[in-house]
Amino acid sequence: xxxxxxxxxxxxxxxxxxxxxxxxxxxxxxxxxxxxxxxxxxxxxxxxxxxxxxxxxxxxxxxxxxxxxxxxxxxxxxxxxxxxxxxxxxxxxxxxxxxxxxxxxxxxxxxxxxxxxxxxxxxxxxxxxxxxxxxxxxxxxxxxxxxxxxxxxxxxxxxxxxxxxxxxxxxxxxxxxxxxxxxxxxxxxxxxx
Numbered sequence: 001x002x003x004x005x006x007x008x009x010x011x012x013x014x015x016x017x018x019x020x021x022x023x024x025x026x027x028x029x030x031x032x033x034x035x036x037x038x039x040x041x042x043x044x045x046x047x048x049x050x051x052x053x054x055x056x057x058x059x060x061x062x063x064x065x066x067x068x069x070x071x072x073x074x075x076x077x078x079x080x081x082x083x084x085x086x087x088x089x090x091x092x093x094x095x096x097x098x099x100x101x102x103x104x105x106x107x108x109x110x111x112x113x114x115x116x117x118x119x120x121x122x123x124x125x126x127x128x129x130x131x132x133x134x135x136x137x138x139x140x141x142x143x144x145x146x147x148x149x150x151x152x153x154x155x156x157x158x159x160x161x162x163x164x165x166x167x168x169x170x171x172x173x174x175x176x177x178x179x180x181x182x183x184x185x186x187x188x189x190x191x192x193x
Contacts, residue, residue: 001032001077003034003077004078005027006079008081008082008083008090008091009083015132019182020130023189046093051064052100056104061105069100069101070103070106073102075123077126078127079124079126079127080193081152084131085133085140088148104117105120106120107120108159119161120160124157125163126167127157128166128167135173153166169185
C-alpha cells in the first residue's frame with residue numbers, strides 16, 4: 001500500500017520523532033511503500049496566501065506553489081499523521097498543510113449552490129494518527145471532548161473521503177512517561193496499524 005507519513009514536530013530528539021521512527025519501521029516491515037514528509041525539515045510554509053484563498057471558489061485553485069504536495073496527497077492509499085497536540089489542537093504547520101494542500105478541486109469540490117461539498121480523495125483508504133499530549137486522557141475526553149479527533153474524522157475525512165478507515169492513538173501525560181510506558185505504547189501502535 002502506498003503510504004505517506006506526515007511528521008509535524010520541530011525537534012529531532014522529541015518523543016514524537018521516536019514514535020515516528022518506530023511507526024515507519026513497523027509500516028516498512030508490513031510491506032507498505034512509505035514516503036516520509038517531515039513538514040519542519042521541508043520548511044513547509046503553512047500560510048495560505050492571498051492568491052490561494054482568492055482561488056478557493058474559482059474554476060481552478062492556485063496550486064502554483066503546491067502542485068507536488070497536492071499530487072502526493074492524491075496518490076496515497078494510506079496516510080499516517082504523527083504530531084504533538086498543542087493547546088488541544090494541531091501544530092500550526094500541520095493545520096497549514098490541511099488548509100493549503102487539502103484544496104478545492106483536489107481534496108473536494110464545492111457545490112454550485114454552496115451546499116455540501118463533494119469528496120474527491122477516493123484514493124485514501126486509511127488514515128492512522130499518532131499524537132502526544134501533556135494532559136491526562138480525561139481532560140481530552142470529558143472536558144474538551146476530543147477536538148483533534150473530531151476535526152480529523154468528521155470535518156476532514158468526512159468532507160474529503162469516502163470509506164476511509166480511521167484509527168487514532170493518543171499518548172497522554174507524555175512529559176511524565178517512563179521508557180517502559182513508551183515502549184508499551186509502541187506495541188499498541190504495532191498492534192493497531
